[in-house]
Amino acid sequence: MALEMKKNCLRCETLLKNHLYAYICVHECTFCPDCTKELKNICPNCGGELVRRPRRPERKIV
Structure with missing residues (x-):
């Protein structure tokens, strides 16, 4: 089963395609870099x- 690539930060609703990186936990909760920093990576x-x-x-790589 592949990761669910959520499109928005769960905390601030920022559209994640505008960010180079998104952050996830083991349950695939997804956050933008700014919120991740504020949450101290927890x-x-x-x-x-x-x-x-x-x-x-x-x-796709062939």
């Missing part, structure tokens, strides 16, 4: 660590 929902979400490739 998910407010589960208490887990927020880490940089991997990016999908721009195009």
Whole structure:
């Protein structure tokens, strides 16, 4: 099962495609870089660590 690539920060609703990086916890709660910094890299929902979400490739590699 692949990651659900959420499009908005769960805290401030910022559109994440405008950011180079998004941050997620093990439950895929998703936050923008600014909110992640304010939260000190701790998910407010589960208490887990927020880490940089991997990016999908721009195009499919053959």
